[in-house]
Amino acid sequence: MNKREFLRYALYAPAAVALWTRTSYSSPAAVISVSQQTASGPHKLPPLPYEYNALEPYIDTETMQLHHDKHxxxxxxxxxxxxxxxxxxxxxxxxxxxxxxxxVPADIREQVRNNGGGHVNHTMFWQIMKPNGGGEPTGPIAEAIKRTFGSFAEFKKQFNDAGMKRFGSGWVWLVRDRAGRLQIISTPNQDSPLTQGLYPIMGNDVWEHAYYLKYQNRRNEYLEAWWNVVNWDEINRRFETATSQRTTRRT
Known part of the structure; x- marks a missing residue:
């Protein structure tokens, strides 16, 4: 059984999932079984804002089910x-x-960093994608990208390059710093730019579980295809939130 087949089987077989998480470098949060419900507590799994198949053909249905419902x-x-x-x-x-x-108390700090980061990162991730998305950005974020990077094409090139160069698992981000400047960064695992005092405007998940069922080891193809589902309306909203937060801190 190759890795693609194993991951597909793991979506339906809790025992296989348990084996996978014990024997490979996967998520710091072990994948839960299909029948397990989200545990009670103050933090809740947000529903997807669209159907599992809504981002086809760029992100497949099985990946969305595994990524959202399990990871x-x-x-x-x-x-x-x-x-x-x-x-x-x-x-x-x-x-x-x-x-x-x-x-955060030291005895749970690493758990909160990994799992709180995973929760925050993915909550944003679902929102900055949509069916029939993509195209060139418009509005304030388009102007800011052009001002910072020269063009959308150059921004996209640098963003994808940072995603390719992230060794192992992690994320690639467009962030706004405290001075109001846009930067492209990448972070390992589920680390959030928030821990560095940066506000994530948008980010792409480059963990293998985000793309392996469809793209196998061709991360470059996934990174390129992802631009077809980008939700520029939500990214503009996040950009405006970052701008208002900076203004509030300065006043």
């Missing part, structure tokens, strides 16, 4: 399990926990 759900479960050890944290959002990791 993202596992991050939520494990974050809730960590928070249960310190109930005083239950009223804090996942973003606040990630942004202020040093305030």
């Amino acid at each position: 993202h759900a596992a991050y939520v479960n494990n974050l809730n399990a960590a928070i249960a050890k310190h109930p005083e944290l239950s009223n804090r959002s996942a973003e606040d926990l990630i942004r202020n990791l040093q305030s």
Whole structure:
């Protein structure tokens, strides 16, 4: 059985999932079984804003099911399990926990970093994609990209390059820093730019579970295809949020 077949089988076989997470470098949050529901706690798995097959042919249905229902759900479960050890944290959002990791008790800090980061990153990820998306950006984000990178084509080239150069698992991001500048960065695992004081405008997941069923080891093809599902309306909203937050901090 090759890796593609194993991953497809793992979507339906909890025992295979358990074996996979024990014997390979996968997500820090083990994939949960099909029958397991999201554990109770303050953090909830958000529903997808579209059907599983809505991003076809660029992101396949099986990948969306596995990615959202298993991987993202596992991050939520494990974050809730960590928070249960310190109930005083239950009223804090996942973003606040990630942004202020040093305030999280040391015994659960790594769990919160991995699983809180996974929850925050994926919650954003589903929102910045949509059916019939893609094309060139419009509005304020288009102007900011042109001003910073010279053109959308150059931005896209640098973004994809950063995604390809991320060794192992991680993310590639467009972020806004405290000075209001746009930057392309990549982070390992489920680390969030929030921990660096950066605001993530958009990001692409380059963990293998995000693309392997369809693209196998051809990450470059996935990165290129992903632009066809980008939701520029949501990215503009996030850009405006980042701008308003910076203005608020300065006043």
